[in-house]
Amino acid sequence: MKEKNPEQLPFDREYYNKLARRLKSLAHPTRLFIVLQQAKKPLCVCDLAEKVGDDISTISKHITLLKNAGILQSTRNGQRTFYKLRVPCVLDYISCFLKTYGADEQLSPVSGEIKNITLGGISMADGKKDMEKWNLLPHCGKEAEGLDIILACDGAASVGQVGHQVAVDLTNRGNGARMCCLSAVAADSPAHVGIARKARKLIAINGCTNRCTSKILEQKGIPYDYEVTISELGVKKVATLDFNKDDVVRIAEKISKEALAG
Ligand code: SF4
Secondary structure (H helix, E strand, O other): OOOOOHHHHHHHHHHHHHHHOOOOOOOOHHHHHHHOOOOOOEEEEHHHHHHHHHOHHHHHHHHHHHHHOOOOOEEEOOOEEEEEEEOOOOOHHHHHHHHOEOOOOOOOOOEEEEEOEOOEEEEOOOOOHHHHHOOOOHHHHHHHHOEEEEEEEEOOOOOHHHHHHHHHHHOOOOOEEEOOOOOHHHHHOOOHHHHHHOOOEEEEEEEEOHHHHHHHHHHHHOOOOOEEEEOOOOOOOOOOOOOHHHHHEEEEEEEEHHHHOO
């Protein structure tokens, strides 16, 4: 079949919908990892489950999605089913991102091997070990409607540091709350403003009575559901980056109880 030249095609929504669905299947950390593993050799679901550290049924779902999108195909060897790339050029695609946004080396699809890729100083060659170094956050851009979004000032004072750490603490609890970038909201980043607007609940954490977080939201016309000011909760504002962990836990508990419960 003769290849279509995309530049000469008129806009055909259905055609681009199909293409978008294929590309969308890659937009998940586990599936990206699975795809990168295929650069070495075809792997079975058990191999992949072990490398990712997830159960077989979860990995099977990811594989099915990638198969349905035409990214992977299965091949049998005796009783076992292995998976390999149906579109090896997808490695070039990912490699381009790695190269542009911080990878020190790119994939080598010609040799079919991963050559010591590093991203932010982390080697991707040993996938399982490296994935474990990151505690990945839920993707709030996509799921903001189902998340409580926390915006905190990160002021250069004791109270700003406590506010930031409270946001980190609440995010790490994994109870459906997730911090987002206040600076990006202040800078009118459409994605971040959208996240704040779509939040299930929006929590504003201020360091001191200057209320920078709340004021940014008020200036943007973004309503928030709950506001807290650290300096009014028994933490003295001092020009230091030191903070007391007990304050962080105490205030995180208060917010969790008053604003995040349910
Ligand atoms: S609220 Fe206070 S601590 Fe936070 S950024 Fe503003 S001035 Fe700094």
